[in-house]
Amino acid sequence: MALNDVLTKKQAQAFKSYLTDDWRTLILSGAVRAGKTYIDNLIFTDELRRVRNLARKKGDNHPQYILAGYSSNTIYDNVIASLERQLGIELKPDRHGHYHLFGVDIVPAYTGTARGMNAIRGMTSYGAYVNEASLAANDAFKEIVNRCSEEGSRIIADTNPDIPTHWLKKDYIDNKDPKAKIKAFNFTIDDNTFLDPAYVEALKASTPKGMFYDRAIKGLWVTGEGVVYKDFDKDRMTISPSQIPAGLRYYAGVDWGFEHLNSIGVFGEDDQGNIFLLEEHTGKGKFISHWVDVAKDIQHRYGQSIVFACDSARPDNSNEFLAAGINAVNANKAILPGVECVSKFMANGKFFVNREGVQEFFNEIYQYIWDEKTGLPVKEHDDVMDMMRYAIYTQHAGGGYVPWK
Known part of the structure; x- marks a missing residue:
């Protein structure tokens, strides 16, 4: 041989x-x-x-x-x-x-x-x-x-x-x-x-453009360049409420904030692996009682069992959710794997946003950029982006949701 x-x-x-x-x-x-x-x-x-x-x-x-x-x-x-x-x-x-x-x-x-x-x-x-x-x-x-x-x-x-x-x-x-x-x-x-x-052709086609493609496919030692989610196509991925299918599996993400934006988002996923950002509630200067009310309303409309993947930086807020009967869990906050997970849904044309359900998403998606020094996203214009990553990556990371402790 x-x-x-x-x-x-x-x-x-x-x-x-x-x-x-x-x-x-x-x-x-x-x-x-x-x-x-x-x-x-x-x-x-x-x-x-x-x-x-x-x-x-x-x-x-x-x-x-x-x-x-x-x-x-x-x-x-x-x-x-x-x-x-x-x-x-x-x-x-x-x-x-x-x-x-x-x-x-x-x-x-x-x-x-x-x-x-x-x-x-x-x-x-x-x-x-x-x-x-x-x-x-x-x-x-x-x-x-x-x-x-x-x-x-x-x-x-x-x-x-x-x-x-x-x-x-x-x-x-x-x-x-x-x-x-x-x-x-x-x-x-x-x-x-x-x-x-x-397999190679499919891998190339499904790998997000930019840094992830250059590293995973070309084997290059590179940082990101420009916006993080290069594959997001507003014209193709923005839909009306009438285009959202019924029978979705629902889950939510939470990025805590007070002086900076607090964001809660609801996502739905169909049997074909399409993800829909259904609604986003974002604001600042509001106490936890306000966000408990938002989450309770989400429960009322999407089911009591909906899981909220929460930022672990504010366990006091998450405990308030738990005390109110809201199913809060620790989000999987791994940054690059999480960004790559979200990016792959966009690269595969399986990510959609309800145009009537968001407040800050479109303000952040085009300003969410790479830091050339660290190779991570810049910590600006990232509250909705973090919320989205927490929800989607926690749902899809190995082992599923991490129970709140």
């Missing part, structure tokens, strides 16, 4: 570099579904064999290696489970949570929290595999680098792109100092020639 039967051209290029180049850190970055993790998993198994042989020459019977990822779930999904699917290698954790393969003790480290790095503090490692490296805190990545101090130790990493000023991009990928010994490869979706062309 030829190499090009199992690896794409870009994967083969990266694997050749792994085998023949003089490097200490190898980073594969780029688009989703581009084959980065697949080839890094293969390299990972080869690295474990190399580490075993290196340790034997030193008389070390217990070589250790770091397997790092954002969380235990991401390590399992992206590496452990993938190795079983790709190579038939089944890894089971021991009583310490470590894995073992080819005589190497593989120690998991979770880069999403400071506590997740405790397992490797004081450790001396022969190398590391860092999955989803851009999600790691800079200090966490530095700690991993510091632990890889055995002679001949090396670090491999894969990641999706982030902002161009991200520390991983500036300090590692763009580092051309030969003494640093860093090799970096960038992947686009089209580099994965094993994907079904129909």
